[in-house]
Amino acid sequence: xxxxxxxxxxxxxxxxxxxxxxxxxxxxxxxxxxxxxxxxxxxxxxxxxxxxxxxxxxxxxxxxxxxxxxxxxxxxxxxxxxxxxxxxxxxxxxxxxxxxxxxxxxxxxxxxxxxxxxxxxxxxxxxxxxxxxxxxxxxxxxxxxxxxxxxxxxxxxxxxxxxxxxxxxxxxxxxxxxxxxxxxxxxxxxxxxxxxxxxxxxxx
Amino acid sequence: xxxxxxxxxxxxxxxxxxxxxxxxxxxxxxxxxxxxxxxxxxxxxxxxxxxxxxxxxx
Numbered sequence: 001x002x003x004x005x006x007x008x009x010x011x012x013x014x015x016x017x018x019x020x021x022x023x024x025x026x027x028x029x030x031x032x033x034x035x036x037x038x039x040x041x042x043x044x045x046x047x048x049x050x051x052x053x054x055x056x057x058x059x060x061x062x063x064x065x066x067x068x069x070x071x072x073x074x075x076x077x078x079x080x081x082x083x084x085x086x087x088x089x090x091x092x093x094x095x096x097x098x099x100x101x102x103x104x105x106x107x108x109x110x111x112x113x114x115x116x117x118x119x120x121x122x123x124x125x126x127x128x129x130x131x132x133x134x135x136x137x138x139x140x141x142x143x144x145x146x147x148x149x150x151x152x153x154x155x156x157x158x159x160x161x162x163x164x165x166x167x168x169x170x171x172x173x174x175x176x177x178x179x180x181x182x183x184x185x186x187x188x189x190x191x192x193x194x195x196x197x198x199x200x201x202x203x204x
Numbered sequence: 205x206x207x208x209x210x211x212x213x214x215x216x217x218x219x220x221x222x223x224x225x226x227x228x229x230x231x232x233x234x235x236x237x238x239x240x241x242x243x244x245x246x247x248x249x250x251x252x253x254x255x256x257x258x259x260x261x262x
Binding site: 079 | 208209211212213215216217218219220221236237240241242247248250251
């Protein structure tokens with residue numbers, strides 16, 4: 001819902017709330033997803049499978065936002081858009097949190113769960129202060145044997161000698177320069193000057 | 205909206221720390237999801253991490 005900047009510092013007139021038509025609020029109307037399974041599938045397909053949104057969430061978590069906070073934000077935004085009811089957001093909260101944290105675990109992201117003890121928060125703060133979070137050495141994703149074979153095959157293909165010769169071949173630096181006749185009016189010239197007689201006929 | 209924030213926090217806590225709840229409450233939470241396709245076990249199996257796989261193998 002857009003915030004009216006002009007109204008930020010203007011107090012409400014007593015009784016003003018009674019004059020507002022609250023029927024237009026999205027959460028006062030029937031929700032877009034009334035069924036739990038449909039709503040959960042919507043979250044998984046549209047929110048948790050969205051690469052951009054997930055990358056943004058990963059950045060927020062690595063900067064100290066808790067996973068619980070991210071889930072709360074997501075669900076309340078869905079309620080405010082009228083996609084689910086507040087009751088449905090409570091039903092969704094647990095499964096969405098579990099799936100979301102599993103995804104973050106799979107991506108090797110360190111984060112606060114939202115239910116951390118003070119010691120865990122302190123340890124996370126120290127981790128953030130250190131440069132360990134930017135140290136990506138040794139964190140390369142493990143590839144399966146099939147993936148490794150595919151990688152080797154692609155690398156070998158890339159290392160193969162480039163084709164030389166021909167119009168589309170890579171330049172070797174040993175080619176002899178070719179003179180293209182332009183001005184000479186011969187049978188082999190590619191560009192010829194227009195004849196004087198033709199020019200005069202066109203002018204007439 | 206603050207109440208909804210707190211309620212979501214409580215709902216998540218009940219879901220992920222279900223073993224810490226009293227037995228009656230555990231049944232209540234599990235029953236509320238059991239009638240849907242995405243019940244406890246299905247959500248558990250959606251994403252399997254490598255650590256879980258290695259634990260299962262051992």
